Amino acid sequence: MLTWPALIEGAGTELADAVLHSGARVLAFGAPFPDPLVHDVAHETVTVWTVEPGAHPPEGRASTGTGTGTRTAAGTATATPTPEQWSQMAALWRGTGITVLAESARDHASWTHARCLDLRGRVVATASAQQLPGPVTGSGARLLVCAVATSADHRNRGAGARCVRAVTAGRRAAALVEAGSPSGRFFQRLGWAPATVAHLYRYDS
Numbered sequence: 001m002l003t004w005p006a007l008i009e010g011a012g013t014e015l016a017d018a019v020l021h022s023g024a025r026v027l028a029f030g031a032p033f034p035d036p037l038v039h040d041v042a043h044e045t046v047t048v049w050t051v052e053p054g055a056h057p058p059e060g061r062a063s064t065g066t067g068t069g070t071r072t073a074a075g076t077a078t079a080t081p082t083p084e085q086w087s088q089m090a091a092l093w094r095g096t097g098i099t100v101l102a103e104s105a106r107d108h109a110s111w112t113h114a115r116c117l118d119l120r121g122r123v124v125a126t127a128s129a130q131q132l133p134g135p136v137t138g139s140g141a142r143l144l145v146c147a148v149a150t151s152a153d154h155r156n157r158g159a160g161a162r163c164v165r166a167v168t169a170g171r172r173a174a175a176l177v178e179a180g181s182p183s184g185r186f187f188q189r190l191g192w193a194p195a196t197v198a199h200l201y202r203y204d205s
Helices: 011-020 083-095 159-168 183-189
Strands: 026-028 042-051 111-117 123-131 143-150 173-178 193-202
Touching: 042 183, 083 111, 083 123, 083 143, 111 159, 123 159, 143 159, 159 183, 173 183, 173 193
Parallel strands: 143 173
Antiparallel strands: 026 193, 042 173, 042 193, 111 123, 123 143
C-alpha cells in the first residue's frame, strides 16, 4: 500500500494504524509515520531513483501483446497483457524474488505493462508502472516503475532496459530500490539518479 503520512489526520490515523499492523507492506512517501504508531513495526528506508522527462524515449520495435515478437522486440506500454502473458510475467517476478502484482493491475487504467517476447512468443523481460494519485515526495514524479524482471538467459541483452523505457515513454518517473539491491546500478546505467528516500513498513506478528 502507498501512503503519504503527512496528509493523514483524524480518523485516517486509526485506519493507518490498522493497515500498518495487518502484515501488509506499507510504503510511506515524504515524512515517516510517527514513532507511537509504528514503534513495533519493522521499518527500512528505500532509495527513490528518478529520471527526468524526455531523457529516454522508447526505442526498438514494440510487441502487440498478442504477437510472436522477436528477441530484440521492446514491450509496449499501451497493450494490456493477455492472461497467458500475465501468468508468464508473474513467473518471472517469482523467479527473481519480486512481489507478484495483484491480478487487478493487469488491465487497470492506472497501470501500464511492457514486455519483451522471444521467438516463441514467451515473455522474457517485463516492467510495469503505475500512475499515482499524488507525486512521489522529493521527486515530483507521479509515475512509479516497478516489477522489472528479466529471464536468466536474456539478462545483459538490454531487454529489461527497453521495457523500462517503454513504460516511462519519456515521462518523469520514479523507482524504489531497497538497500543492497543491484537495481541501483541498473537504473544508473539508464541515466536515472537517486533523489530521496521513502519508508517501507511491515508488521510481523
